[in-house]
Amino acid sequence: MRKKILSIILTTTMVLGLIPCIPCVNQVKAESSWKLVWSDEFNGDSLNTDVWTRETGGSGWGNNELQYYTDRTDNSYVSDGTLKIVAKRENYSNCRFTSARLKTAGKKSFKYGKMEARIKVNGGNQDGVWPAFWMMGDDGTAWPWCGELDIMEHANSRNYVEGTIHWNAGGSSYNTPYNHIFWGSYSVPAYYYYSDNNNGINGWHTYGVIWDENTIKWYVDNNIYLTAYLNDDNAYAFRKNHYFLLNLALGSNATGYTGNIAPNDSFQSATMEVDYVRAYSGSGELNPDGGSSQPDTDGYKSVPDKAVTTVGDCTLYAGSWDNGAMSYKGSKLSDLSIKLNSTSGNAGTWGTQLKYPMNLVQGKKYNVTLKFNSTNAGNMHWKNEGENDSVDLGTVQYNVNAGINTKTLQITADSKNTAVMEMSGMPAGTVIDNISISSVQEADSATTEKPTDAATTTEKVTETPTTHKVIDVDWSGVKYLEDGAEGGKLVNKYKAYCESDKVNIVNIQKNADGASVIYITFPVAVSSTTAEEAKIDGAGVGFPVDSVKEGQNLFKVTLADNSTYDVYLYEEPVKATTALPTTTQAPTTAAPTEKATTAVPTTQA
Missing domain, CATH: 2.60.120.200 (Jelly Rolls)
Structure with missing residues (x-):
């Protein structure tokens, strides 16, 4: 409260100010003596x-x-x-x-x-x-x-x-x-x-x-x-x-x-x-041992302030310099549940982090997919870092929905590779669980020799390699595009995938200028996409078939409610890929990324 107590006599001469402080990461336990x-x-x-x-x-x-x-x-x-x-x-x-x-x-x-x-x-x-x-x-x-x-x-x-x-x-x-x-x-x-x-x-x-x-x-x-x-x-x-x-x-x-x-x-x-x-x-932290992991009443253990905590095959970090505090239960990524006790509310400030090391081949291209469930909506940064936290192989910020979320990021592998889930933009009280991080190597370009018989020459024929990006999804649930009024000849030639079951892949049809487009409907009006598109009836979008033929097949769609979707479109055939085995590499203990801020206290006369 801004209370003005004007009847008290002024007696002392002192000066006050406030500066932000970003302490170093450490794993030293302080003694509590309350x-x-x-x-x-x-x-x-x-x-x-x-x-x-x-x-x-x-x-x-x-x-x-x-x-x-x-x-x-x-x-x-x-x-x-x-x-x-x-x-x-x-x-x-x-x-x-x-x-x-x-x-x-x-x-x-x-x-x-x-x-x-x-x-x-x-x-x-x-x-x-x-x-x-x-x-x-x-x-x-x-x-x-x-x-x-x-x-x-x-x-x-x-x-x-x-x-x-x-x-x-x-x-x-x-x-x-x-x-x-x-x-x-x-x-x-x-x-x-x-x-x-x-x-x-x-x-x-x-x-x-x-x-x-x-x-x-x-x-x-x-x-x-x-x-x-x-x-x-x-x-x-x-x-x-x-x-x-x-x-x-x-x-x-x-x-x-x-x-x-x-x-x-x-x-x-x-x-x-x-x-x-x-x-x-006295002095110390809230927990009796000075801030080490103590179980909450609901079975969660608190993550010590400004310390890297190893949980099986992954690590957690929370920094009070950014108002980050979290707790967890589980023994490894596959059964991990994270509770965000407090956050800065600003995505990208790196005060709360999950890190997961990946066993990838240096120089190869991969699609790294993060899937998880969240109890609240908010914002996150999803990053893949290389040899250390200063090597950024790719960072994206995205809106998180309450419920199941999926995000894929394409990277070129470094000598070391770590997936980083940055949660500072999520509201306090959020629980994140059912987390999986998978990586799929993109298919290399290759040539194959066609079989011959006595009636043909022994000429080598080179197939045109596919340039389409592939992702690690269960294709058994992906629909081939259905026939459309103007697109019968394209039936079963293309297939598509979207991260949300609320999206309906409809058909192939003609745009106003006569170009063929792949028509998709969404639950609310489309706001924007990363490609030139034809909006249809306010809630649909048509992606040009020519874009897919040229090799572009990942489209990002933003709706009027600010939710975002990744849409993958494919022209047959698509080369098969095999997911790499789950890594057994020991988790890294490198210091988490910290983004310093120098906020100036708000002034009010």
Whole structure:
């Protein structure tokens, strides 16, 4: 939240800034030494006012909020082991709603460690509802000079929560002009997406940060999704004690954080329940052994941060520098299931990777096919790298559909060859499984001698070699083209394959200019293709037969809904190919590709 606390006196002179940091890949395990130093478990029957203060007021709190914060037990109380903060519709002191905001300022504050709370918000996915768990500097300076650390914020029916830090650019001296800066989930972007979509905020979740003098890491349910890297020379606002705040705000049509959305007429109340607030001292990762693979409750093991993890015949990598975090179960590629706990949301930043070595013959051409199932739609980069991760044999970015996906990339083999599946553009919470990576060598051009008899000469005849690309598919399910009104003579001469069973190969027919085209229909209108085409009836496309004769037979089609398809067309005969045996080569342990970014913190006056 951007809260403006203007009544506190400015006292200290410090400077803050934020720089991105791309740490090196390593496999060193850090020691964890967390020690609980304070907690409120809310086990009594009243709020502990020796720790918490109820703030009051209805001035909008710098965000044009609609509620009046009261000190009444109607709006904040403890019962049945939890703290309740209740926002409700009622006329009170010139406001249409009431709620509560609690803080530990001047009573309990902490510097560094692990800070967390277990929270749910009943009715939290209603318009205008804005719960927050956060901290502010406890040294008496005004906002934003004091520094603000937002551990969890949520608004409306969003299926994610986020974290943010706020400070004043240029330091906290009396002579430093107001220059509010914030950085966080919005800047990267990197949010934590609930697996249960819009009902996520209504369920119990643990929200926290791991905070030291150089970094702040945000997590939900032990999944780190965002990291801020601070600088020794300018992190003044986060190298001092901070106190806790808990509140449940209601935005208006002029509240930026809620998207200028206010509660609608049906809103009556929402309740933020807090099971506990805890502060730990020490250092380390979330897992007790410092971040090594630990099983989750669903049987997945977490991938250590910035370390190459070998899983049978493949390797996995996740880097928190790019907000990458994932877990897995399985012992090899064929039974591997990957869960993306957090990602940057940007395809091609290489924060989450699967690598699979292939045993190919150097200099030969191959079609390498990736198949997998995904629970969500998103974007990926699919790459084949050579001797090391700086040798790019071919990279493509493509849209991923929820469900089964197939992608083929043609390469010329290097001395070493590794297939790389880059998943940074997929949403957090995605599960990817049923993964297969296969490679098929293209047929070499060759000459064959025709048999002769006594009635013929012994002349050698050379067949024209096919120049068509072939792919590793089950051709038993591929239809020959059916007869068309203008294409009877071409029946059974061509065949076609598409990665989707939603695509119908129809027939051969004449284009408007008289040229023969292979006509294919799609579920929605065609947007574009890689070839000159004739669009028919809005949802069909005709590929010129002459293009196939010339040797071009792989066409990429983009539809109006941005889904993409590879269409392969063939003129008989097609030379047979044999898939190479599955590799037994030991998996590589080369450092994954990392693409550095130098994002500048977003500035807002």
